[in-house]
Amino acid sequence: MTTTTATSGTTSTTNTTSSSSSTPPNNASLGQSILSGLNAGAGLDTASLITNLTAAQKAGLETPITTKQATNTAQISAAGSLASDLSTFASSLNTLVTGGTLQSQPQSSKTDVMTVSAVSGTPLSNLGSSITVNQLAQSQSVKSAAFSGSQTFNTGTLMLTVGSGTPIEIDVTSGNNTLAGIATAINGSNAGVTAKVITGADGNATLVMTGKTGQAQAFTMSASDTGSGGQSLSSLAVGAAGGMTQTQGAQDASLTVDGVTIARSSNSFNDVIPGVQMTLTGVGSTALSSTPPTAAITQAVNDFVTAYNQLMGEINTATAAATSGGDAGPLRGNPAIRAMKSQLAQLTTTNLNSSGSVRTLAELGVKTAQDGTLSVDSATMQKMLTTYPSDVEAMFMTTQSSSDPSVLITNKPGAALSGVYTVTGITPAVSGNATGSINGVPMSASSWNLTAAQGNGADGLALQILSSASSSATITINQGLGGALQLLTDGLLQAKTGALASLQTSLTTQQKSLADALTKTDAQVTVYHDRLVHQFSTMNTLVSGYKATQSYLTQQINLWTKSTG
Secondary structure (H helix, E strand, C coil): CCCCHHHHHHHHHHHHHHHCCCCCCCHHHHHHHHHHHHHHCCCCCCHHHHHHHHHHHHHHHHHHHHHHHHHHHHHHHHHHHHHHHHHHHHHHHHHHCCCCCCCCCCCCCCCCEEEEEEECCCCCCEEEEEEEEEECCEEEECCCCCCCCCCCCCCEEEEEECCCCEEEEEEECCCCHHHHHHHHHHHHHHCCCEEEECCCCCCCCEEEEEEEEEEEEEEEEEEEEECCCCEEEHCECCCCCCCCCCEEEEEEEEEECCEEEEECCCCCCCCCCCCCEECCCCEEEEEEEEEECCHHHHHHHHHHHHHHHHHHHHHHCCCCCCCCCCCCCCCCCCCHHHHHHHHHHHHHHHHCCCCCHHHHHHHHEEECCCCCEEEHHHHHHHHHHCHHHHHHHHHCEEEEEECCCCCCECCCCCCCCCCEEEEEEEEEECCCCCCEECCCCCCCCECCCEEECCCCCCCEEEEEECCCCCCCCEEECCCCCHHHHHHHHHHHCCCCHHHHHHHHHHHHHHHHHHHHHHHHHHHHHHHHHHHHHHHHHHHHHHHHHHHHHHHHHHHHHHHHHHHHH
């Protein structure tokens, strides 16, 4: 009988360690291998026995963990993909909305008189105005006499006054008493007047000063010499007795809108007709009109439906039931994904504007099939766009307003549900917290801030009550499709509280726990292997002793047999 030495057991330790990262063999084959070793006949191959026993132990401990790791990895990938797809879905729509292409666009009949553009987020429809531009706003401009490039000026002080403002003192010293130095000092005073030096063809230099547009931006500049030896600073004074010549006077723009004459200090403004940015380009008359964004909205709705169906397809794949030909989706039965799917399905029936004949996507012609996918009834949508263009347009705008400027809306645009809310019983936080109620239900109060009670129809509405607030105010909220989708996305992805974000955190924690468990099993397998090595080494030592005794006894028996023969 051949005995394997303890050295053989030590060698097997190295073999086991090197194979620990490989796929564990089948337990049945391991068992057969162990039985073969035990029935090896004349001797035991302890190295193979230790290897096979260790592999069997390793497989038994690690297989359940690695199976869970594979599931966890698939879940993390699926959850991350859905979170990314949801964010992309919301942000792409918001980009389209904030870009202004889904709202009526103003048009000017004469762009050489005035150009116009839409102010994002401000409703604009059925625009019709007649406008005459009487004069453009312009800035005051003055210039000095021409001086040689090396001309210096007396030291002293220049006092620059813009409109009715406080005079600004500009010091002229021996270090800046040239035209270039004085121009730099004027620009550095931040008075709203720009100075520059222009060199003519004859090589002589002229100081040019220009203010901002508007009558109120006219400026004067007085001078006072304290030194001598150079050109008097009075040659740079601006005013009746100054040495500077006015080349253009400051004036406001004047325009007549539907028979009413108004003035503006700039040639570009958006406070005359709500929702219209006007830029005056010349004197004359023009007519304003508006073009509804029918084509843009039609395209946006179809794009929304396509993106929605793609996202819903991703969700269905991740939550699919097992079939005879495949496993269940990695997020099958997950409550966070069920909540996400349910909230997405509610988008078609959510009121997107505060009032009107068309307030939901379903009313606009977006239909929901039994499998949860959406489709567009083009005939219905075109009818609504034609019959209720303003209502449809409002569905894609996120706006909020208060009838009282002292009742401020502080929630993020889109965070409150669409509606017109009357807040009554308003009192400022003069001696305690502010107060206010909606539909007779008191709002939650914290100092000057009020928050609508949950389930009162105004979920998400937050106000700040200033000391001059009236006792009641009307709050108008247009959540818009972009706002509704962003609110849903924020709720699902918000760190710590969002359902999808919490799922991702949980899966990541599980991933770490599984990795730790696998590390612990490796340590257990190592201990088991070392114990086998010790046990078989001890056995080999004992067997070796038995073999020596056997050999001695055999020898003695042979001697006895010969002597008696």
